[in-house]
Amino acid sequence: MTTAAAPLEVRNLTKHFAVGGGVRRAHLHAVDDVSFELRPGKITALVGESGSGKSTVARLLARLYDPSTGAVLFEGGDVSTVRRRRDVLRYRSQVQMIFQDPFGSLNPVKTVRHHIERPLRVHHVVPRGQIEGRVHELLSTVGLVPPEDIAAKYPHELSGGQRQRVAIARALAVEPKVVLADEPISMLDVSIRIGILNLMARLKEERGIAFLYVTHDLGSARYLADDILVMYAGQIVEHGPIEQVLSSPLHPYTRLLLAAVPDPATKLHAQRIEMRKGRASAAVDPPEGCRFVTRCPLAIEVCSRVTPPLVEERPPQAARCHVTAPAS
Amino acid sequence: MTSSVEEPVLQSTSDAKLLELRHLTVEYGSGAKRARAVDGVDLTIHESEIVGLAGESGCGKSTIANAVMHILRPPARIAGGSIVFNGEDLVGKSAEELRRFRWRNVSIVLQSAMNALNPVMRVGDQFIDAMRAHERIDRRRAIARTGELLELVGIDRRRARAYPHELSGGMRQRVIIAMALALRPELIVMDEPTTALDVVVQREILQQIEALKREFGFAVLFITHDISLLLEFADRIAIMYAGEIVEAAPAARLASNAQHPYTQGLLRSFPPLTGPITRLTGIPGSPPDLRDPPSGCRFHPRCPHCLPEQAALSIRQTTERPVLRPVQPGHEVACHLVAEASQ
Numbered sequence: 317m318t319t320a321a322a323p324l325e326v327r328n329l330t331k332h333f334a335v336g337g338g339v340r341r342a343h344l345h346a347v348d349d350v351s352f353e354l355r356p357g358k359i360t361a362l363v364g365e366s367g368s369g370k371s372t373v374a375r376l377l378a379r380l381y382d383p384s385t386g387a388v389l390f391e392g393g394d395v396s397t398v399r400r401r402r403d404v405l406r407y408r409s410q411v412q413m414i415f416q417d418p419f420g421s422l423n424p425v426k427t428v429r430h431h432i433e434r435p436l437r438v439h440h441v442v443p444r445g446q447i448e449g450r451v452h453e454l455l456s457t458v459g460l461v462p463p464e465d466i467a468a469k470y471p472h473e474l475s476g477g478q479r480q481r482v483a484i485a486r487a488l489a490v491e492p493k494v495v496l497a498d499e500p501i502s503m504l505d506v507s508i509r510i511g512i513l514n515l516m517a518r519l520k521e522e523r524g525i526a527f528l529y530v531t532h533d534l535g536s537a538r539y540l541a542d543d544i545l546v547m548y549a550g551q552i553v554e555h556g557p558i559e560q561v562l563s564s565p566l567h568p569y570t571r572l573l574l575a576a577v578p579d580p581a582t583k584l585h586a587q588r589i590e591m592r593k594g595r596a597s598a599a600v601d602p603p604e605g606c607r608f609v610t611r612c613p614l615a616i617e618v619c620s621r622v623t624p625p626l627v628e629e630r631p632p633q634a635a636r637c638h639v640t641a642p643a644s
Numbered sequence: 645m646t647s648s649v650e651e652p653v654l655q656s657t658s659d660a661k662l663l664e665l666r667h668l669t670v671e672y673g674s675g676a677k678r679a680r681a682v683d684g685v686d687l688t689i690h691e692s693e694i695v696g697l698a699g700e701s702g703c704g705k706s707t708i709a710n711a712v713m714h715i716l717r718p719p720a721r722i723a724g725g726s727i728v729f730n731g732e733d734l735v736g737k738s739a740e741e742l743r744r745f746r747w748r749n750v751s752i753v754l755q756s757a758m759n760a761l762n763p764v765m766r767v768g769d770q771f772i773d774a775m776r777a778h779e780r781i782d783r784r785r786a787i788a789r790t791g792e793l794l795e796l797v798g799i800d801r802r803r804a805r806a807y808p809h810e811l812s813g814g815m816r817q818r819v820i821i822a823m824a825l826a827l828r829p830e831l832i833v834m835d836e837p838t839t840a841l842d843v844v845v846q847r848e849i850l851q852q853i854e855a856l857k858r859e860f861g862f863a864v865l866f867i868t869h870d871i872s873l874l875l876e877f878a879d880r881i882a883i884m885y886a887g888e889i890v891e892a893a894p895a896a897r898l899a900s901n902a903q904h905p906y907t908q909g910l911l912r913s914f915p916p917l918t919g920p921i922t923r924l925t926g927i928p929g930s931p932p933d934l935r936d937p938p939s940g941c942r943f944h945p946r947c948p949h950c951l952p953e954q955a956a957l958s959i960r961q962t963t964e965r966p967v968l969r970p971v972q973p974g975h976e977v978a979c980h981l982v983a984e985a986s987q
């Protein structure tokens with residue numbers, strides 16, 4: 317992979333959380349040895365079930381958490397440990413986050429104008445005299461028209477989809493190079509989700525923004541993204557170009573996810589998914605070995621002994637599986 | 645998996661009507677703030693049929709679930725119509741009659757199972773409480789039955805001793821489904837039962853519901869915003885918009901031949917996992933405020949076929965409320981366009 321063009325690169329990122337106390341103290345391996353890069357004008361989907369660590373990855377990149385080990389490189393420099401306010405501000409002006417809940421991410425007693433103005437002022441994006449004009453421009457960009465009317469409204473006067481657009485306009489205010497979108501459509505009504513996806517696709521094209529799209533929804537990931545990262549129990553178990561991965565998945569977990577998505581073309585009982593009972597991705601002090609082994613229909617003896625490495629079985633598609641992507 | 649449950653009913657293919665909503669109207673609030681969440685809905689569920697009810701948030705689908713269960717709370721009230729179960733109208737029944745009716749005849753499974761279970765009571769004790777509230781059964785038999793019900797939904801019977809927090813979200817949802825089965829109701833209302841769960845767990849639970857349905861022959865009213873799930877799972881689907889049913893058809897027919905522009909828009913809102921990726925448009929605008937619904941067809945402000953150029957049609961669309969009309973046996977649509985075309 318080339319690193320020159322990547323504004324954001326993640327190397328061997330690991331985050332452990334302490335759980336329990338005293339003699340029952342243990343460590344949840346929320347993110348374990350995760351590496352990838354986000355490229356300008358590309359959307360990378362990060363998919364997995366709840367508890368797989370995908371939101372933790374987004375939060376690590378947004379510097380909401382400090383990593384246990386590993387590095388987050390922004391334009392070549394490690395930002396995972398920056399502490400000085402000026403450096404943090406500089407990073408946050410380049411890497412923005414959009415959250416799942418458009419009801420919780422806006423201040424209910426402030427107008428839309430306030431939400432968009434604030435980053436413009438804090439980061440000195442434009443001279444004071446131009447702030448008003450820029451607010452309206454940003455609102456128009458995300459499809460909130462007429463901007464003069466919308467700017468004066470309070471969050472409760474807007475629908476969920478409109479609020480999410482405000483959150484996107486706020487993220488765009490600082491002209492970021494990277495946007496981290498954590499389940500941005502999962503709380504929205506079905507009929508307006510596509511509008512938000514199309515907006516993100518347009519911003520990618522027009523502004524060359526590098527997007528991380530965190531989701532559990534494979535259909536929307538395929539619609540929007542160029543590349544995919546599949547996470548299971550804190551590890552990336554498969555990654556590659558999204559069409560390639562979804563049309564010929566290597567990892568048994570990716571196959572399971574694909575089989576579980578409702579497909580109007582088939583009847584439910586026609587396609588029973590092959591699965592063994594096992595605990596879903598819990599990674600509390602995980603032993604050596606593949607973390608999917610208890611649910612895997614393909615498991616062989618070595619799987620419970622040795623953690624499989626990520627192998628580029630069909631470059632650039634790679635998977636962590638002794639059976640379908642054996643290390644040579 | 646064997647069941648304790650005596651005399652399992654074989655799947656019946658009868659056309660017997662189990663539940664019939666006749667022009668059901670439910671209102672919230674009063675005066676200027678009055679909102680009709682459900683406005684003149686007709687819906688029939690036959691024995692051992694899975695009927696899906698789909699729509700966006702605020703369209704009234706959960707209000708229907710609550711009305712059927714008679715668990716509407718003020719300021720909501722049934723303002724008109726009837727809910728006929730096995731030939732008997734439930735509207736106007738006494739609280740005691742309704743209490744007996746609930747669970748014995750109809751049970752409900754809600755979205756957030758984690759909130760439905762009492763966190764400080766063992767799961768098994770909650771089963772026993774529920775059973776003993778509705779029938780005379782001694783404790784030992786109730787315990788045995790609890791074990792059997794848990795095994796029916798794929799949970800080890802020893803987990804009856806667990807507290808809810810010791811179970812995963814998927815397991816808790818299965819516990820709730822097992823509880824809903826406890827008194828062998830003829831109808832189970834499921835309101836977004838899998839929405840909070842991951843796709844893999846969701847599929848396991850749906851397959852389980854279907855297997856149980858085949859074994860016991862209960863009917864299901866399945867409420868969700870996810871129409872793609874219903875196409876796979878339901879026998880018949882009704883689409884709700886702004887308090888009204890705008891289209892109802894067998895699942896296969898709806899998948900291939902949806903007629904209402906809203907249904908078509910919903911179907912186009914799910915990006916496919918296979919085949920070519922085409923640019924989707926979703927549905928522009930957002931659902932209306934039910935305190936002040938649009939005149940005429942409630943979908944007309946968002947409808948791509950409501951154009952001022954077509955003056956005659958557009959006047960009807962904006963002033964006249966369309967009614968559900970059959971376009972084929974079993975397939976009904978409430979749309980001026982469709983009514984026009986079929987005349």
